[in-house]
Amino acid sequence: MGKTFEKLNLKSIALMGSLHRNLRTIAVAWILVMSFACGLRLAFSATDIVFGWSAVAAVAPYFLVIASPVAVLFLLLRIFPANGLFAQPEIRLARYGRWRELSCLEANGHPLFGTTGMMASLVIGMLINVPFRSIEFLMAIPALGSHPPLWFSDLFTLMAADLIVMNGLYITAFVMAIRHVPWFPRFLLLVWGVDLCSQLAIAQLVAATPNVPAAVSSALSGLLVGNLQKVLISAAIWLPYLLLSDRVNLTYRRRVRVQT
Template sequence: MVRMVKDHLYRKSVALVLSMQVNLQRILMIWVLVAAFACGLRLAFPATPYAETPWVSGAGLLPYLLVVALPVATLMLGLKLFPMGQVHAQPTFRLAKVGRWQKVDCLRAREMSQFGLYGVMASLLLGIILNVPVRTLEFLSSVPALGSFAPSWFVSLYSILLADVVILSSLYMFAFAMALRLVPLFPRFLVMVWGIDLLAQLGIAHMVSSIDEVPRAVDMALLDLLSGNVKKVLISAALWMPYLLLSERVNVTFRHRVSA
C-alpha cells in the first residue's frame, strides 16, 4: 500500500515537472495576463489622483511594467544562459560537505534513477515559481499606486517595496531557470537568494524606520508584512536546507555524487 502511494506521488511529480517544462511559455503568458490585469486594477485606485492619464505616465505605468515583465525576462535570460541538455561543470570548491559521498562522472549520474527533478524536488520547484505571484499579489494588495501628488514619505516607501518585489521575484525566477537546466550551482544560488531575501526584509525595516512622517497605521501594517516575509523565508530555509544537503536526488542531479 505504501509502495503504491509512493509510486502514485512519484508519477504525479513527473507529470508536474514535465508540464512545467512543456507548457512554460503558456504559463508565462497566463502570468503576464493575470498580473497585468491585477496591476491595471491597482492603477485604477491610486493613493492620490493622477495629473494625467496613468497609462502615459512613467510614474504610473513603469513600476508595474517592471513588476510584470522583469521576472519573466530574468527567467528567459536564465534559460538562454543555460541551454537545455548542456552538461555544466561542477564547482571546484564544495560547500555542501555534510555526509559521506562518492563522486561519479556526469554520464553515470544521468543514467541513475535518482537523477532528475522528480519526487520531492518537484515540490521545491513549484514552491520557487509560486513565490513570484504570491509576492506580487502581496505587493499589489498592500501598496497603492502613487498617483501624482503622493507625499515624499510614501514615494520613498513605495520605491523600497517596489525594488524588493521586482528584484527578489527576478532572483527566484533565475533560480527556477537554473533548476530546470540542472545547473550545479542551483542549490547554493537558492540559499543565497534566501539570504538576500532575509536581509532585504530586515534592511527595509531599517530604512523605513528612518523615513520621517510615516503614519503609525502604515508603519504597523508594513511591520506585519515584513514579519510575514521573514517567517516565510525562515520556514522555507528550515524545510529545504536539509533536503538540499542530504537528498540523494539533489546530490546525484546537481553534485554528481552518491552516498558512500
Template sequence: MVGTRFDAMKTRLFRQSVRFVAPLEDKSRLLLLGWTIVVAAACLLRIAFPVTPAAGIVDALILYVPHMLILTSPFLAYWAANALFPRGTEFAQPEIRLARLGSWRPLNALSARDHPAFGPVGIMASLLIGMLLNVPIRTAEFMTAVPAMTGSAPQWGQMIYMAMATDLIAMNFLYTLCFFMALRRHPFFPRMLLLTWGLDVASQVLVANYVGGAPFLPASVAASIAPLLDSNLKKAAISIAIWLPYLLLSERVNVTYRWRQSA
C-alpha cells in the same frame, strides 16, 4: 500491510511528481502568458486608479515604471536563463565544493544521468512548486497591501511604495531564475537558492529599517506594512529551515546537481 500501502503511496506520489515536472519546460511560455494576462490587468487597474493623481510626467513614471517591472520580472528571469543556461545543455561542475556534509562518491555525467535518483522529481518537485508559487503569492500580497502611488504622494508614501516594489521585482526575478536553474539541473542551483534566501532575509530587514525612518510616517500605515514584511521574512526563514538540510543531504540533489552518490 502497512509497509505495502506506504510503498504504493510513495510510488503514486513519485509518479505524480514526474507528471508535474516533465511538461514544465514546454509549458513555461504558457505560464508566462497566464501571468501576463492576470498581472497586466491588476497593474492597469492600479495605474488607472492611484491613491494620488499624477501631476506630471515624472509623477506618472514613478507610478508606471515599477508596475511594468513587476510585470516583466519573470520574463527577464526566463530570458536570462535562456542566455546563461540554455535548455538541454550539460553544465560543468564547480571546482570548489561548498557542501561537504556526508560521505559521497563522485559520478561522471553519464553515470549521474543513469542513476535512479537523477532529476528534479520526487520531493524536489515540492521545492519547484514552492519557488513557482512564491512569485504570484508575493505579488498578490503587494497588490493588496501597498497602494499605487505617484510622485505627488507624501514622501513616506513614496518611500514605502518604491522600497516594497523594488523588493518584489528583485525577488520575483531571483526565485524565477532559481526555478529554471533547478528545472534545467544547473550545478549552481543550490548555491543560487541559498544566496536568494539570504538576500530575501536581508531585504526584509533593510526595507523595514528604511521605511521605519520615513519622515512623518503615520503609525497606522506602519502597522499595516509590518505584517507584509514579517510574512516575507517568515516565509524565507521557514524555507531555509525546511529545505537547507534537504539540499545538503538529499541523494537526489547530490546526484542531480553535484554528480555524486552516497559512498
C-alpha cells in the same frame, strides 16, 4: 508504502513534464493576470494620476513587476540550455556524508536524476513564490499617483525595487533547478540570505522614516514580517533536504552515497 511513494513519484514526473511544456503558457497567464491586477491597483492610487511624466513614473514600476520575471525566465532558459553539461564548483560546501563521484553521463542516466519527487515541490514553490509576493505587494502598497508625499514615494520605490529584484532571483533559482545547474543549491542559499537581509533593512528604514501614517506602517510591517516568515520557514524545511537528499546530491553534485 512503496506503492504510495511510487504513485507520488509518477505524479511529480507528470507535473514537472507539464511544467516544462507549458512555461510559455504560464508566462502569458502571468502577464494577463498581473496586468489586470496592476491596472486595478493603479485605478485606486494614493493620489490622482495626471497625464504626463508623473503618470509614466507611476506606471513604470508596475510594468517592471510584470515584465521582469518573464524577461529573466526566457533569458536564463537560453543561457542554461536543456540537457546542458555544466561544470561542478571547484570547492565543495556540502561535505556531510560519504559520497562517490560520478561522471555527467553516469549521473544523467541514474534513476534518481532530475527534479521529481520532493524536489518538484521545491521547484514549484519557488515559482509560486513570485505571484504570491507580487499580489501581497499590490494589496499592501497603494499606487503612487502623480503627487505622492516624499516619504511615500521613497518607501514605494524601495518596496517595488525589493519585489522586482527578489522575483528575478527566485526565477533565476527556478531555472537553475530545472536545468540541473550545479550551482543551484548554494545560489538558493544566497537568495534566502539576500531576502532576509533585505526585509530587515527595509524594516529599519520604515521605522526610521518620519511622518508615516499608522495604517501604512502597519501594512508595510505585515508585508515584511510575512516575507521574513516565509523565508525562514522555507530555509528550515529545505536546507537539510538540499544538503542530504540523494536526489539533490546526484542531480546537482554528481555523486551518490557510499553504502556502509
